[in-house]
Amino acid sequence: MQLEAYKISDHNDKLQEAHQRKLSYWTEEVANAEEVIKKLIDFQIAIPSWALGTGGTRFGRFPGGGEPRSLEEKIEDVGLLHALNQSSGAISLHIPWDIPKDGEAIKNLAASFGLRFDAMNSNTFQDQPNQEHSYKFGSLQHVDRAVRQQAIEHNIDVIRHGVALGSDSLTVWLSDGSCFPGQLNFRKAFERTLESLQEIYAALPDNWKVFVEYKAFEPNFYSMTVGDWGSSLLFANKLGPKAYTLVDLGHHLPNANIEQIVSLLLMEGKLGGFHFNDSKYGDDDLTVGSIRPYQLFLIFNELIEGMDAKGMNHATDLGWMIDASHNVKDPLEDLLQSVEAIQLAYAQALLVDRLALEEARNGNDVVRAQEILQEAYRTDVRPLVAEARRRAGGALNPLTLFRQLNIRQQLIGERGLKTIATGL
Ligand SMILES: [Mn+2]
16 A cells, blocks of 8 residues: 555644644754754665564464565555655565565565665575575584585575665574584684685675674574674674674673674774664564663764764664564554654764763763763654654654554455465
């Protein structure tokens, strides 16, 4: 389904007066409000194709109805999100869950919704039907050359699909590792993985990047071959200038200081992209900002500081993606919440008085430094985010409008109650 523009303008007209009142207050209070609004308009967050169906846990899955049945319908869903918030202008595909049969047609369909293709994701953590070799004991690290070769070829195939769609990056997340002490020679596993990644790297087009995503544990529980930012950075440095580390917020050990990791990776010029989600314990893949919004703000604070120090463009120089999946929420509502949480944290971080913060640090004024950060964090930037959406042609309140228009009911009407999206 397509969302007609008049439905958005009707919605905005009804809310305009109350919105304007709040906006006027905050544009007076916040010195750089206009700059923040402009930056928010440019800031786009990629939606992963696997987040559009109801996610499951290893204990079960409860599909919600009206889920997209094909890649075309997934693109339609991201198009709906983008029409509502004008901030979801990209889609990140997962191969082989979403193999485009006709790349040109899929690219044109996405363009008709104002979408482009962000990073492509390969998958060597599952066996596919008719696959010759199993990944049970790893893929790029495998002791058997033939298994490694199969995984390398899959990644090169994913690059090929990406080229046809106009994407310019590949994300490699490996479940490779070991479950028990003694199972794996860590050094040899690293070296085999590096050799495999080098072959994939050699197949990258000139303008492409490869993101090496790390994860502390699961599905392997004794060691992960790309288990932390240190090992990811080792791979990225050894591979070359087109290789970067990708940070997924849920892929750390509990209470890791992710903002410090971000700062150092930016310093090294090796932070490539981000997967947003939130968690209480491990890789919970909960809605962004639902558990630890202050941490998200602190991460954005370091992102802005580090990117500005290198003269990077906030909107285009890093890959911004959501990587979350849900069991109990409507996936589209969840994604609207996640995008909004990212925008709020970004806007708040843009408010930090960096000169004053540096001064407080140089004077060892710890109290003042904390006050400066929390002053920004406690500012209600919702009217600024809403204004950015309105100016870009989106809805002042996307979630309310999604419900008022009964979009899920319409999707169920079109697609049926018992549809299941491809994915986990
Ligand atoms: Mn991820």
